[in-house]
Amino acid sequence: MEEEQENIFRFLVGHCDDQLSSIILSPDPSLHYPLLLDFAELLDSNPSLANLLYNQPALYLPKFDEVALRAQKHVSISKFNKKNASMKNYVHVRINICGSPLEFPETFPSIGRVRVKHRGILLTLKGTVIRSGAIKMVEGDRTFECRKCKHRFKVSPELETGNSVPKPTSCPSQKQKYCESTSFQIVEGNIVCHDYQEIKIQESTQVLDVGAIPRSMPVILKDDLVDIVKAGDDVIVTGILTARWSSDMKDVRCDLDPILVANHVRRTNELKSDINIPDDTIMKFKKFWSDFGDTPLKGKLVNIKSFDINTTMDSHRFFMKSFNVTTVALTLIGGVQHVDASGTKVRGESHLLLVGDPGTGKSQFLKFAAKLSNRSVITTGLGSTSAGLTVTAVKDAGEWMLEAGALVLADGGLCCIDEFDSMREHDRATIHEAMEQQTISIAKAGLVTTLSTRTTVFGATNPKGHYDPDLSLSVNTSLSGPLISRFDIVLVLLDTKNPEWDAIVSSHILAEAIAEKGSDENLQGIWTLTMLRRYIHYVKASFKPVLTKEAEKVIASYYQLQRKSAAQNAARTTVRMLESLIRLAQAHARLMFRNEVIQLDAITAILCIESSMTTSAIVDSVGNALHSNFTENPDQEYTKQERMILASLNKVDEF
DSSP states (O other), X not given: OHHHHHHHHHHHHHHSHHHHHHHHHOSOTTSOEEEEEEHHHHHHHOHHHHHHHHHOHHHHHHHHHHHHHXXXXXXXXXXOOTTTOOXXXXXXXXXXXXXXXXXXXXXXOOGGGOOXXXXXXXXXXXXXEEEEOOOEEEEOOEEEEETTTOOEEEEOOBGGGTSBOOOOSSOOOOSSSOOOOOOEEEOTTOOOEEEEEEEEEEOOGGGSOTTOOOOEEEEEEEGGGTTSOOTTOEEEEEEEEEEEEOOOOTTSOOOEEEEEEEEEEEEXXXXXXXXXXXXXHHHHHHHHHHHTSSOHHHHHHHHHHHHHHTSOHHHHHHHOSHHHHHXXXXXXXXXXXXXXXXXXXXXOXXXXXXXXXXXXXHXXXXXXXXXXXXXXXXXXXXXXXXXXXXXXEEEETTEXXXXXXXXXXXXXXXXXXXXXXGSOHHHHHTXXXXXXXXXXXXXXXXXXXXXXXXXXXXXXXXXXXXXXXXXXXHHHHOOOHHHXXXXXXXXXXXXXXXXXXXXXXXXXXXXHHHSOTTOXXXXXXXXXXXXXXXXHHHHHHHOOOEEOHHHHHHHHHHHHHHHHTOSSXXXXXXXXHHHHHHHHHHHHHHHTTOSEEOHHHHHHHHHHHHHTOSSOSSOHHHHHHHXXXXXXXXXXXXXXXXXXXXXXXXXXXXX
């Protein structure tokens, strides 16, 4: 036992010297301080000790905490004088498993696969926080003194009975003559209290099979771990799996419920989920755009074709049109969030609404978009209520708590809502604030708070009856004007009978059916789904495009032109359209691997907005170009479209 403590001491002094020094120099001795221990380093340094810590964490973690106090004294004596240093009694060793074998799937089970065999070992679970309880104060170890032999001993609270400290039944004195006394008194002044919080984590629906129900697990946080996560956060929790008696109810069997006592909590929100981009992949992105330096639109064509080819076959029929695919790609990438002169945050995420006839592949494309996003939630209008979309107030053990809904769980990612028209009007009204202000204000059961919903919303809806191009979107979709104005782009997908287009579609689908499985002859240069996910993640994190004067002039002129002819698009031609144009132009600059929004990006944003308007403010020839298929000469096609748009804006001389 002494040898193990000596091994722990040597490791802490050798590998945690800087952290110990920082703790010693901290001014407040009453706080609880974490001491982060890298499990991979412990495994390399002392495999037998790492094995003992993994298999018996309940026994060895307290020993690590005790030895940390001794290590403090050693570092204090060797480095600091008494005036600058103060010993901290509340130091907790936290095990960081990052980069260790504990991150392998064999030792990293999903919440739904946790079994009795995992009880008592150092277990790591990954999930999303769906419920965050109130912070409480609980009693720690209590010191008792035997009235007969004056022996003092500590009694720890029992988690199984709700953190209560049981009264000792007999004196545990180990003297030669056993005391066997049953009379004790509490030693005043030695009662230690701890901060305490319970959260609930749920496994991600993206890793589940169809039909599987996502499982959840309550987690106990103590001391320095309290209040570091909130509802909607993605977390990786390392701790000890134990059991707790369920609440006593009359005529109900009292069972043991699994619960995880956390030792270390790591938020993965800042890491934007688990997309790891190797350096060689980043070099591929840079080389790709350097190869297309003279013809950037051809490079963009490869990107857009990659988006289109990775979609399902059913959606090819309507999304093969180049501007439809471009529009969806720009919405996924999004713009840059900024703060205006009044201090109000202007969102950077774009929203997209698909309005189309049945069979136009809307649902398939929503699922594909969810695969491209590193964090996504898919729901339907019939399966969503206002509480399910935003947040629910639930009562647990006499205490009201908030449970996150779809928009909160999709914070930082994508929320896909299929059958948007099936939602009740009251439920649709609840997402107004979430889409524009990107927050949800809650006042339920005495809980008044605001939650973050920085998410991109993809909605899909069927038109009310037969879509009439002569009527406004509000009439065709039964959606209110304020809600439609929050969508940057509204794509209308109609199943029209066009012999030429039907011939193209039929030949395409037949070619897909005839082609041999796994044939890559026609996919040379096309990016895979993984590459697309990494590319979207990289450009969103690396580029913050800024508008140039030329781009500002084009966007301002188009906005003024739309305001003049806003008779039929009154719900769309608001100030929000101007913000949508800026976001789409920034997204296109990101797509083109640039940090500057030029005139090309502004023109493309205008074309995307035009493709989503029921009536065009620009000449019809541009509208026809919008619905063309992929062209082999994108630069020549763009030059033609640019000339027509600038002529329509009456700004040819200025550009």
